[in-house]
Amino acid sequence: MNASGSPTERTREALTPSATATGPEATVGAGTAAVDAEIIDLLFAMLGIMKQHFGGAIAQSGLTPQQAHALRCLVPGHPLPMRELAAELTCDASTVTGIVDRLEERGLVQRQPARDDRRVKALVVTNDGVAVRDRLRASLLARAPHLLTLSPSERVALRDLLARVVAGNGIDPRTASFAPARGSAPSDSRAPEPSAPRSPAPPLAAEPHR
Secondary structure, three states: OOOOOOHHHHHHHHHOOOOOOOOHHHHHHHHHHHHHHHHHHHHHHHHHHHHHHHHHHOHHHOOOHHHHHHHHHOOOOOOEEHHHHHHHHOOOHHHHHHHHHHHHHOOOEEEEEOOOOOOOEEEEEOHHHHHHHHHHHHHHHHOOHHHOOOOHHHHHHHHHHHHHHHHHOOOOHHHHOOOOOOOOOOOOOOOOOOOOOOOOOOOOOOOOOO
């Protein structure tokens, strides 16, 4: 392997089967590895596009990317334990505490004892938080140039493929949504019965909280 090559070249070299392999299997393996490398490259490119898009969508909200992502993870009507939010944001307890402190200071979330274990603090999004969350979602959908090149049927196909990838990595695709939970109404200041634990949703941005 050429250590002086670009990261993309090194990735492709690492994923490409040894040149000593022969036969149809080697040809198929080499082709699959090349496609996999291109998919990884494109996902990284898309990650950069989404980070820029997300930053633009939240610019007028006064929230940092992690604060906005935390609000995204809080589904109206479904309290979420602090530890589960930390897992969804892929950060430690001290970091998520700071994020929640800022959101609580703005009246967007509330800490409440979980119904099944009052020693556990659960987060519920307030009416003001629901309003901000809905505006962020509308801004993301209205400013979606990365989807304009796809036809409606292509968007459905892309959604289904991404859902399979997400599910294949142990994450429920339904928890990766910015939309309100099906059949749920915006929560008031009281926390309803806790929902079942959710798998972590992929972060949209990973920047230090302020």
